[in-house]
Amino acid sequence: MAELHEHNTATLLRSAGRRVTNARLQVAHVLQHSRGHLSASGVLAGVRQADGHIDQSTVYRVLADLRDTGLVAESRFGNSEATYEWIAGDDHHHLHCVECGETTQLSSDLVDRFDGAVLEQHGFRAENRHMVINGVCERCSVE
């Protein structure tokens, strides 16, 4: 199974025009096997735990690169660190409640429709792979 994953990851990397390297596979593996968001240092820790070694700067570079290819989503909530999660090309959008801090999923439909409207009115092809919308969730809204 690990190999299946790895194989898929390799394929994804290749079709994104990237070389299949140890560093990328390790980072991908850590993200794939962690639920929720992970910070850069969390990824680093994960790699070390798996007895691997990658330099800090490489982790940052790989994360930025995977973000650019759409395999990984980068979020910046209020915190001091950015966080990352494996999305493997699927669009992935968040509603982040500024009251309780909870994060939920936003349906892609709405975003697609929005992108469509942007294209129509501005001629701009939005590449909204990953949005973080701040606001107040239903539960907190009631109080």
Place this chain on the structure above:
Amino acid sequence: MAELHEHNTATLLRSAGRRVTNARLQVAHVLQHSRGHLSASGVLAGVRQADGHIDQSTVYRVLADLRDTGLVAESRFGNSEATYEWIAGDDHHHLHCVECGETTQLSSDLVDRFDGAVLEQHGFRAENRHMVINGVCERCSVE
């Protein structure tokens, strides 16, 4: 005029529940009188040029605070630095072309409609004061 600006800024700060301090007025002043986006170090330079002195850490704190009150918008394009601009509570949205790097305005209507749809489907009250949408602009799209 400078006084009028300052007066307005003071009022805005007060109604946001913030104290009117020298540091905040200076940062606001620099942002108000610069067109386009300014980095944190740019703000610092602006303050120094106006013969003022504020600590670096204060600039960051003030910027984060003004961002939270909605007076300032924070953007992170591909660059290493975040950039800021004075928006004084008005919503302000950007279309950022990843090809040519150009940034244009996105009409608030579309965003409002989107926010409405989010509320309807998710019960989530979006506070979209400032969005940055990445994508490809019309001109670059044609090539």
Place this chain on the structure above:
DNA sequence: AGTGTTCCTGCAAGTATTCGCAAAAAGTCG
């Protein structure tokens, strides 16, 4: 496998951003 080209990575800085704490300023009330 051997060679060449191009992309990636580690290392060692460098820059950007945040934090803790004590002193100073802002707002409040009498």
Place this chain on the structure above:
DNA sequence: CGACTTTTTGCGAATACTTGCAGGAACACT
């Protein structure tokens, strides 16, 4: 104008993130 309470600020670290460069690895071709 004081005295008092709460927020801000400066300073000095600490942490988060980026970059330049030279060696190492991936891939394509033979």
